[in-house]
Amino acid sequence: MRVAIGACAIALAIFAGVFGYLITVNPALLNREPAAAPPPAVAAQPSQPRQTVTVVTEAPPVAVPTPVESSPTVAQRTATPEAPPAAAPPAPAPPKIMAQAPPPAAAPPARTAAPQSCPGNPNALGVARTVEIDTTGGPGFGFEHFRQHDFLEPGEVVLTYDDGPWPQRTMAVVNALAAHCTRAIFFPIGKHATYEPGILKQVAQRGHSVGSHTWSHQNLTGKPVDEGKREIEKGISAVAWAVGGPTAPFFRFPALRHPPELVTYLGERNIAIFSTDMDSFDFKMRKPEQVRNAVMAKLKKFGKGIVLMHDFQQATAAATADLLNDLKAGGYKIVHMRARAPVTTIAAFDEEVRKDAKLPTVGGKPTSSVVRTVNE
Numbered sequence: 001m002r003v004a005i006g007a008c009a010i011a012l013a014i015f016a017g018v019f020g021y022l023i024t025v026n027p028a029l030l031n032r033e034p035a036a037a038p039p040p041a042v043a044a045q046p047s048q049p050r051q052t053v054t055v056v057t058e059a060p061p062v063a064v065p066t067p068v069e070s071s072p073t074v075a076q077r078t079a080t081p082e083a084p085p086a087a088a089p090p091a092p093a094p095p096k097i098m099a100q101a102p103p104p105a106a107a108p109p110a111r112t113a114a115p116q117s118c119p120g121n122p123n124a125l126g127v128a129r130t131v132e133i134d135t136t137g138g139p140g141f142g143f144e145h146f147r148q149h150d151f152l153e154p155g156e157v158v159l160t161y162d163d164g165p166w167p168q169r170t171m172a173v174v175n176a177l178a179a180h181c182t183r184a185i186f187f188p189i190g191k192h193a194t195y196e197p198g199i200l201k202q203v204a205q206r207g208h209s210v211g212s213h214t215w216s217h218q219n220l221t222g223k224p225v226d227e228g229k230r231e232i233e234k235g236i237s238a239v240a241w242a243v244g245g246p247t248a249p250f251f252r253f254p255a256l257r258h259p260p261e262l263v264t265y266l267g268e269r270n271i272a273i274f275s276t277d278m279d280s281f282d283f284k285m286r287k288p289e290q291v292r293n294a295v296m297a298k299l300k301k302f303g304k305g306i307v308l309m310h311d312f313q314q315a316t317a318a319a320t321a322d323l324l325n326d327l328k329a330g331g332y333k334i335v336h337m338r339a340r341a342p343v344t345t346i347a348a349f350d351e352e353v354r355k356d357a358k359l360p361t362v363g364g365k366p367t368s369s370v371v372r373t374v375n376e
Contacts, residue, residue, distance in 0.1 A: 118181035125180040125324055128156065128333030134340050135249045138267030141337075142275030142306050145258060152304045156335045157327065159184035160274065162213055162252060163312035165192055165199035165242075167367055173311040174203055176320040180328070183208050183336040186311065187252040187274070190215040190238030194357055197242035198366055204243045209338050211250030211274070212236045221257040228262045230349075237349040241357065246342030250274055271343065277305030280316075288319035296326050 118124030131151065133139070140146030152158070164170040165188050177184055186203050190212065193200050204210050214220070215234040232251065240247050249271040256275055266273055278298040282291045295307055309316050327334070
């Protein structure tokens with residue numbers, strides 16, 4: 001009985017094995033279609049890394065070839081792979097493109113420092129800084145009348161001189177400034193400029209800013225507007241003619257009287273208007289020490305500012321050298337104001353000045369060649 005049971009078990013095992021084989025070899029025996037064989041694996045094309053185009057001056061970036069897939073062979077299409085084909089080797093990494101650093105942000109304009117040396121004067125004032133003025137719209141400077149632009153720092157001073165040019169006196173001021181390697185603004189009278197144009201040429205050549213102060217130094221308050229415009233424009237043309245080159249769109253009214261209509265006109269002409277922070281009243285003084293004391297006392301009171309003086313005045317011309325020494329000893333620093341663009345003259349007034357200059361009383365010869373001392 002046991003033998004019979006064992007024989008049956010063996011027979012069942014053999015039958016199960018044969019039946020499983022037939023199913024594997026010939027699935028049609030069970031009326032089933034074989035599942036479609038998976039297509040041969042194809043290595044995926046690597047995507048190119050996204051790069052930022054950068055201008056390189058040394059050499060252009062090397063082009064990276066795109067890997068090309070080969071078509072599967074006949075054997076790969078027909079045979080059932082026992083394992084997926086090996087993945088294609090990775091494409092070589094593209095050469096690194098050196099990223100170009102962005103240009104540095106523009107630094108603010110450096111302040112013009114006082115010169116490290118000034119020939120013959122180791123204690124020169126120099127110029128602590130230079131400021132450039134955009135005169136569009138006619139900005140006003142000087143707290144006596146205009147309070148919008150407060151740009152001076154404590155201890156900073158702008159030197160300005162009116163009513164020149166005048167023989168000997170203007171050059172005494174210019175030479176004193178040169179000895180300290182420093183600069184100022186000059187507001188000459190147009191008629192004076194035509195007397196000896198060589199003086200203003202030297203003022204401009206020394207690097208000073210040259211504005212204007214009307215044609216004949218008339219108080220324009222109460223005058224017809226057209227007459228005021230003529231005084232302004234002819235003065236500008238006369239100064240430009242004397243200098244023989246560009247001058248600054250800087251203007252100062254005589255007696256610091258500012259008719260509103262003419263203030264508006266200068267704004268339309270893009271000419272800056274100068275008042276003052278402190279008037280020296282040097283035209284009332286006869287002694288150089290009075291000028292020095294007046295300026296230094298007001299600077300001590302206000303601490304900084306635009307100073308109004310007159311190179312036309314004898315006392316001021318004589319005081320300038322010592323005044324500059326006083327400023328240096330007091331720790332004050334000079335700021336030079338210059339214009340971004342030169343003033344534009346009007347042709348009709350240029351012609352008027354040229355006609356005036358042709359008169360015999362306005363010759364081109366310097367006074368030293370016309371007047372000579374023969375006996376003292």
